[in-house]
Amino acid sequence: MIALKNITKRFGAHTVLDGIDLSLERGEIIVVIGPSGTGKSTLLRCINFLERPDAGQLTVGDLTVDVPAARSEDILGLRRRTAFVFQNYALFAHKTALENIAERMIVVEGLSKAEAHARARKILERIGLADKADAYPAALSGGQQQRIGIGRAMAANAEVILFDEPTSALDPEWVEEVLALMKQLAAEQQTMIVVTHEMQFAREVADRVVFMDGGRIVEQAPPSELFTNPRDERTRSFLRKVLADNAPSVT
Amino acid sequence: MHALNLDYMAGLVPVLLDYLPLTLGMAAAGMVCALMLSCLLAVIRVSRLPGLDQAAQLFISFFRGTPLLVQLFLFYYGLPQFLSFLVSINGVTATIMGLTLHFSAYMAESIRAAITGIDRSQTEAAQSIGMTHAQTMRRIILPQATRVATPTLMNYFIDMIKSTSLAFTLGVTELMGATQKEAASSFLYFEAFLVVALIYWVIVEALSWCQRRLEKRLNRAYQR
Numbered sequence: 470m471i472a473l474k475n476i477t478k479r480f481g482a483h484t485v486l487d488g489i490d491l492s493l494e495r496g497e498i499i500v501v502i503g504p505s506g507t508g509k510s511t512l513l514r515c516i517n518f519l520e521r522p523d524a525g526q527l528t529v530g531d532l533t534v535d536v537p538a539a540r541s542e543d544i545l546g547l548r549r550r551t552a553f554v555f556q557n558y559a560l561f562a563h564k565t566a567l568e569n570i571a572e573r574m575i576v577v578e579g580l581s582k583a584e585a586h587a588r589a590r591k592i593l594e595r596i597g598l599a600d601k602a603d604a605y606p607a608a609l610s611g612g613q614q615q616r617i618g619i620g621r622a623m624a625a626n627a628e629v630i631l632f633d634e635p636t637s638a639l640d641p642e643w644v645e646e647v648l649a650l651m652k653q654l655a656a657e658q659q660t661m662i663v664v665t666h667e668m669q670f671a672r673e674v675a676d677r678v679v680f681m682d683g684g685r686i687v688e689q690a691p692p693s694e695l696f697t698n699p700r701d702e703r704t705r706s707f708l709r710k711v712l713a714d715n716a717p718s719v720t
Numbered sequence: 721m722h723a724l725n726l727d728y729m730a731g732l733v734p735v736l737l738d739y740l741p742l743t744l745g746m747a748a749a750g751m752v753c754a755l756m757l758s759c760l761l762a763v764i765r766v767s768r769l770p771g772l773d774q775a776a777q778l779f780i781s782f783f784r785g786t787p788l789l790v791q792l793f794l795f796y797y798g799l800p801q802f803l804s805f806l807v808s809i810n811g812v813t814a815t816i817m818g819l820t821l822h823f824s825a826y827m828a829e830s831i832r833a834a835i836t837g838i839d840r841s842q843t844e845a846a847q848s849i850g851m852t853h854a855q856t857m858r859r860i861i862l863p864q865a866t867r868v869a870t871p872t873l874m875n876y877f878i879d880m881i882k883s884t885s886l887a888f889t890l891g892v893t894e895l896m897g898a899t900q901k902e903a904a905s906s907f908l909y910f911e912a913f914l915v916v917a918l919i920y921w922v923i924v925e926a927l928s929w930c931q932r933r934l935e936k937r938l939n940r941a942y943q944r
């Protein structure tokens with residue numbers, strides 16, 4: 470179970486997240502959409518404390534943290550229960566594909582290198598990159614790098630995987646393979662929060678779509694409802710714009 | 721003017737090479753100690769540890785801002801007057817100490833620049849999988865910074881080897897000190913100092929070759 474209560478984040482005088490409440494059941498898949506600069510990335514980054522929220526309460530699995538009082542072990546605890554997939558992949562540049570995936574098992578879980586590598590190999594098989602085990606990130610395509618990034622997140626056995634526009638930095642030719650892997654995870658009931666502009670993905674995979682604007686959640690509903698019958702005028706105008714931009718993927 | 725005494729020069733080479741281990745030993749010891757100290761200083765500076773950061777800045781500023789020769793004299797001739805336990809400090813120890821402190825100040829700045837040059841996303845990725853600050857430094861940032869800093873650090877090592885020749889002013893008979901003694905007894909100053917210059921040159925060239933090989937190896941992960 471994931472629950473955010475009144476999560477608030479300011480950068481200077483600018484309130485980027487204005488009291489966000491959101492909760493997910495285990496296995497639930499949420500897609501977050503909204504105009505750029507609206508706080509979607511900041512929201513994901515607050516959930517695992519890449520940004521420290523200014524107020525609110527976070528629950529991830531069995532850990533509830535009152536943000537202003539969070540101590541470093543709470544922060545580590547939250548980070549170890551969540552996993553993050555970055556827009557720019559952010560693979561460890563000096564480590565091979567296998568080592569990128571095994572790193573957390575060695576450092577955080579304390580597994581032996583041999584055990585961690587054996588498990589990492591299984592993950593490489595699941596993401597279809599077993600033959601790239603010894604390749605360094607610089608030698609991989611964007612799509613392959615992002616799949617390794619997802620593999621690294623899978624290795625965390627986290628309560629939730631947070632995806633921040635995982636396909637936005639990719640050349641169009643690599644988008645499909647990354648979305649396919651995310652669909653595979655969805656089919657395995659992995660809890661996820663996905664920020665994306667891929668509306669077709671949202672329709673197919675999301676249990677619930679959350680529309681954010683100006684640091685707030687404007688409305689949330691299952692995709693069938695939100696896409697066909699948005700209630701708020703801001704949602705309608707946003708959808709008109711993006712659906713016009715990506716017309717071919719919407720039918 | 722006289723013709724170059726090649727026989728004397730050839731004979732001098734093995735005599736001087738006996739002192740090479742001391743020269744290289746002082747440089748190696750200085751380099752190892754300087755690497756440890758400079759990494760510590762760099763991490764203190766990057767992590768902005770309150771108090772320690774200012775102390776590190778002062779240290780770096782002093783040891784970069786004064787000549788190595790002055791520092792060596794300060795340690796060898798000056799310090800024992802103040803600190804009685806140093807009365808018995810010998811020239812070799814003072815040299816290693818001086819090289820360590822002097823070069824670590826420069827090396828700390830190179831390492832710090834290398835660390836701050838590593839993309840922020842590397843730190844965030846490490847944090848996102850629950851690594852502590854120390855784990856992130858040790859396993860993610862420092863190894864990548866090492867690659868960036870290695871060419872510069874190798875240059876400092878080469879510089880350090882040449883700087884060991886200053887130990888002769890503290891009465892240490894290393895490569896330079898031995899040459900000075902040989903020249904004084906044969907009066908063939910030009911030949912003697914030419915030989916020692918060539919020996920330093922060959923060592924430095926050999927190291928530069930190793931440096932290029934090492935850089936190739938370190939860049940392996942970054943090849944497309």
Ligand SMILES: Nc1ncnc2c1ncn2[C@@H]1O[C@H](COP(=O)(O)OP(=O)(O)O)[C@@H](O)[C@H]1O
Binds near residue numbers: 480509510
């Ligand atoms: N580290 C930061 N410092 C200052 N402002 C920031 C920082 N990160 C994000 N912002 C601001 O917060 C707002 C929300 O950003 P972001 O969460 O990246 O939006 P989105 O992901 O929805 O495009 C933007 O106005 C952005 O400029």
Ligand SMILES: [Mg+2]
Binds near residue numbers: 509510511634
């Ligand atoms: Mg964003």
